[in-house]
Amino acid sequence: MEPEFVVKVVRAAKERGVKVVVDTSGPALHRVLEEGVYLAKPNVGELSKMAGVDELDNEAVAEAAHRLVRESKCEIVVVSLGPQGACVVTKDLVDHVPAPAVKRRSTVGAGDSMVAGLVYGLSTGLSVREVVRLGVACGSAATMNPGTELFRRDDVDKLYRWLLQTMPAAAA
Numbered sequence: 001m002e003p004e005f006v007v008k009v010v011r012a013a014k015e016r017g018v019k020v021v022v023d024t025s026g027p028a029l030h031r032v033l034e035e036g037v038y039l040a041k042p043n044v045g046e047l048s049k050m051a052g053v054d055e056l057d058n059e060a061v062a063e064a065a066h067r068l069v070r071e072s073k074c075e076i077v078v079v080s081l082g083p084q085g086a087c088v089v090t091k092d093l094v095d096h097v098p099a100p101a102v103k104r105r106s107t108v109g110a111g112d113s114m115v116a117g118l119v120y121g122l123s124t125g126l127s128v129r130e131v132v133r134l135g136v137a138c139g140s141a142a143t144m145n146p147g148t149e150l151f152r153r154d155d156v157d158k159l160y161r162w163l164l165q166t167m168p169a170a171a172a
Contacts, residue, residue, distance in 0.1 A: 003031040010035045015147040021122075023115045039122070040074040041115055044081050058087065058096060061109070065089035078118060078132055080111055080139065088132040095129055097136045097167065100159045104143040109150050114139030135161040 013020050019038035022029070025046050031039060033050075049058045051064040051099035065077035066089050079087045085099040117138030121131035128149045141151035 001028065001097055003028040007031050007035055010037060014075055019122075019149055021115065021119055023111065025157045026046075032070065035146065036072055037074045039076040039078065039118065040068065041080060041111070042079045042144045043111065043116065044079055045089075047079050061087050062089055062096075066094070076128060078135060082107075086114070086136050088128060090128060093128060094106075097132050097163065099136055100141050100157070100162055102144050103141050105146045106148070107143055108148050110142045113142035113151050130164075135165055 001022075006022075006024060010020050010022070010032050010094075014035070020032075021041070022032050022037050023041045024032065025042070025052040029040070029042060030050070033103075042050070044056060044061060047061060047064050048054060050068075051060070054058070056064060061079050061081070065079055065087060068074055068077050069089055069091050075090060077089045081087060081099075083099055083104070085097045088095045090160070104139060114135040117135035118131055121134040126134065134156075138151050139157045140159050141155035144155055145152070148168075
């Protein structure tokens, strides 16, 4: 999609009071962040490009994401870190959520599955920390299936419970 079309969609949504969640890259990501969104989900490579560096370590990921929040580009940044999980940053929170160790068969759709979990969690009133754990569980569960098959609910439930037990959302 052309970046300007994405911007039009973001503007129209915001005019109607809709909280916008974006998962895009390149020029479209830069443009929608100029408009400001509720939640952005760049991967670490996309965030690195925005920061103007080749690679970011965990501390630098959190700082680059926090910069987006400080500049009012979004309220929540969830940086997908692939097999390392995710980092969520808000004005008051930095939380690293490790990905559960699973047998990976395919990464196709893992990022989209993560976003599905994030949006579902937000829509049901989970805390930001719980939302990110659900997103990581959905993304990880998607990698457990071959080809383009996405996650299975039972796998998500099991991984989400594990994430809450090993790294409770209230204490993380």
